[in-house]
Amino acid sequence: MLPRTLAILLGVAGAVLVASSLVRKGEAHAHWTLRGPIFICLGVIGFALTIRMPGLAVAGPLVTIVGGAASPETRVKELLVFAAAITAFCIVLFRFILHLPIPVLRIPGVVVI
Amino acid sequence: MGDLLSHLSLGFSVAVTVQNLGLALVGCLVGTLIGVLPGVGPIATITMLLPITFGMPPVGALIMLAGIYYGAQYGGSTTAILINVPGEVTSVVTTLDGHQMARQGRAGVALGIAALGSFFAGCVATTIIAALAVPLTKLALVFGPAEYAALMAMGLAFAVVLARGSILKSIAMTIAGLLLSTVGTDLDTGVERMTFGYAPLSDGVDFAVIAMGLFGFAEVLRNLDAVEEREVVGGAIGRLLPSRADLRQSAGPVVRGSLAGAILGILPGNGAVLGPFASYAMEKRLAKDPSRFGRGAIEGVAGPEAANNAGAQTSFIPLLTLGIPPNAVMALMVGAMTIHGIVPGPLVMTRNPSLFWGLIASMWIGNLMLLVINLPLIGAWVRLCRVPYRLLFPSILLFCCVGIYSVNNSPSDVLFTAGFALVGYAASKVGFESAPLLLGFVLGRLLEENLRRALTIARGDLSVFVRRPICAALLLTGLLVLVIAVLPAIQKSREEVFTE
Numbered sequence: 001m002l003p004r005t006l007a008i009l010l011g012v013a014g015a016v017l018v019a020s021s022l023v024r025k026g027e028a029h030a031h032w033t034l035r036g037p038i039f040i041c042l043g044v045i046g047f048a049l050t051i052r053m054p055g056l057a058v059a060g061p062l063v064t065i066v067g068g069a070a071s072p073e074t075r076v077k078e079l080l081v082f083a084a085a086i087t088a089f090c091i092v093l094f095r096f097i098l099h100l101p102i103p104v105l106r107i108p109g110v111v112v113i
Numbered sequence: 114m115g116d117l118l119s120h121l122s123l124g125f126s127v128a129v130t131v132q133n134l135g136l137a138l139v140g141c142l143v144g145t146l147i148g149v150l151p152g153v154g155p156i157a158t159i160t161m162l163l164p165i166t167f168g169m170p171p172v173g174a175l176i177m178l179a180g181i182y183y184g185a186q187y188g189g190s191t192t193a194i195l196i197n198v199p200g201e202v203t204s205v206v207t208t209l210d211g212h213q214m215a216r217q218g219r220a221g222v223a224l225g226i227a228a229l230g231s232f233f234a235g236c237v238a239t240t241i242i243a244a245l246a247v248p249l250t251k252l253a254l255v256f257g258p259a260e261y262a263a264l265m266a267m268g269l270a271f272a273v274v275l276a277r278g279s280i281l282k283s284i285a286m287t288i289a290g291l292l293l294s295t296v297g298t299d300l301d302t303g304v305e306r307m308t309f310g311y312a313p314l315s316d317g318v319d320f321a322v323i324a325m326g327l328f329g330f331a332e333v334l335r336n337l338d339a340v341e342e343r344e345v346v347g348g349a350i351g352r353l354l355p356s357r358a359d360l361r362q363s364a365g366p367v368v369r370g371s372l373a374g375a376i377l378g379i380l381p382g383n384g385a386v387l388g389p390f391a392s393y394a395m396e397k398r399l400a401k402d403p404s405r406f407g408r409g410a411i412e413g414v415a416g417p418e419a420a421n422n423a424g425a426q427t428s429f430i431p432l433l434t435l436g437i438p439p440n441a442v443m444a445l446m447v448g449a450m451t452i453h454g455i456v457p458g459p460l461v462m463t464r465n466p467s468l469f470w471g472l473i474a475s476m477w478i479g480n481l482m483l484l485v486i487n488l489p490l491i492g493a494w495v496r497l498c499r500v501p502y503r504l505l506f507p508s509i510l511l512f513c514c515v516g517i518y519s520v521n522n523s524p525s526d527v528l529f530t531a532g533f534a535l536v537g538y539a540a541s542k543v544g545f546e547s548a549p550l551l552l553g554f555v556l557g558r559l560l561e562e563n564l565r566r567a568l569t570i571a572r573g574d575l576s577v578f579v580r581r582p583i584c585a586a587l588l589l590t591g592l593l594v595l596v597i598a599v600l601p602a603i604q605k606s607r608e609e610v611f612t613e
Contacts, residue, residue: 003306003307017281044531068503071503101519
């Protein structure tokens with residue numbers, strides 16, 4: 001019962017907002033850019049797909065580099081070096097100091113860390 | 114009084130063990146760090162660090178997480194003063210006069226008075242929590258499910274009013290949050306609701322996923338849009354210790370700010386964010402020469418800084434005594450407590466007295482540590498402000514990903530988080546605030562549970578909510594707050610408060 005009531009209330013609120021937007025003149029929309037959302041989402045999706053296998057050693061640089069491309073100010077060389085450094089830092093901190101069960105590098109039959 | 118002292122001494126005996134002191138220090142350092150760095154807030158950080166606390170004893174875990182929260186309030190003021198960018202929402206007001214002081218070469222004094230004011234406020238708030246805890250817990254024990262439900266409804270009403278922007282939009286966001294909280298298996302009947310037969314949804318949506326999406330990733334997206342203009346005040350910071358005249362000028366504002374912040378912080382529905390605004394408005398009205406405000410008046414730094422720190426601490430009161438988290442950070446504390454099998458609420462004090470009083474004592478110790486961390490080390494924090502955002506945000510992304518993955522060791526959580534990030538980003542673009550959604554989600558399950566219990570006891574009779582006096586009073590207060598906020602006159606001044 002609660003979900004249905006809430007859904008109806010939400011629908012009503014939305015309808016009122018749409019109706020009032022037609023009547024009243026509001027501020028102009030802020031500037032939309034697609035570069036940020038696209039690269040950040042790609043980076044995060046890449047992380048989700050690679051974290052189980054082959055692990056953080058690949059997923060870390062992936063999200064840092066792909067996500068890092070979201071900003072127009074990014075410099076390629078700097079970002080590459082930085083990605084390696086911050087991934088190494090994360091591996092040491094989370095896996096070896098804090099002992100979280102994060103796969104670092106897992107290639108079946110070759111290496112499992 | 115004797116009771117209070119014995120409770121506090123129990124608390125200090127817990128808080129001064131080497132491990133707990135160390136954890137408080139770590140919490141305060143991390144808190145200051147994220148407060149200084151724009152774009153990382155306490156919500157994302159605590160979510161990130163939650164998996165690390167799994168292996169800690171519960172007292173230590175809570176001490177560290179609490180340290181992060183109030184440490185961020187200290188750190189946030191540093192960036193507000195030096196680079197005119199509020200590190201946290203609660204330090205927005207500090208930018209007005211704090212940054213002006215910095216431009217006039219009085220950056221050191223502004224930082225000094227902010228830290229001293231915050232420390233004083235921390236002391237006041239710790240005392241208030243210790244003094245109020247016992248009576249409020251007794252009150253909580255007379256509360257039935259109907260009162261709990263009413264209290265939460267009131268909290269949501271406050272959250273709606275305190276959010277920025279259109280009231281209708283924040284109502285819509287609150288309802289969306291409540292709706293999201295009903296996803297998953299119904300605990301009483303076992304029916305799956307809104308899962309579309311998709312198995313990972315049958316446990317409901319994880320709070321960490323929503324919090325990290327809306328406040329971790331979406332924040333990065335919002336910051337990328339903002340053109341980077343951070344002018345760090347160059348040159349010397351100047352002397353840190355305020356002169357005697359400065360102190361005399363700020364004493365009143367600090368005391369008033371501490372009290373206002375502490376009282377607002379207790380309100381369910383994130384009253385703590387209102388503290389600095391209230392304090393600033395109050396000082397401006399009380400001042401002999403209001404035109405000084407906005408041009409580097411020390412009162413405009415001292416009062417709001419005291420208020421935000423006091424509010425951050427007293428917002429623990431609803432959580433510790435009633436078991437109701439007043440804001441998202443406190444909801445994460447609930448998570449940290451339930452992981453260790455502690456149910457937040459009035460029973461914490463009697464069943465886990467060492468945890469309860471230890472946490473409170475650690476807050477005072479933490480405030481002392483922050484004073485020490487902040488003042489002499491200010492140079493180091495300033496240098497951190499200069500880390501360019503193009504390097505900062507990829508690191509935030511990576512840390513968030515690792516954190517969210519570690520909560521349940523689940524890659525699909527990471528994907529969900531990205532989804533919520535897009536939703537949060539798009540919503541903020543069209544003027545919907547994320548905070549009410551998160552609070553609605555946090556309170557949703559508790560609200561439904563108590564609503565259901567109240568109705569079961571009353572055999573489905575809805576009038577139970579009006580017949581019980583406390584319950585009716587709470588609901589009326591909530592309604593009144595909403596009505597007042599919609600009145601045109603108040604709406605205008607509300608806009609002024611937020612734009613100022």
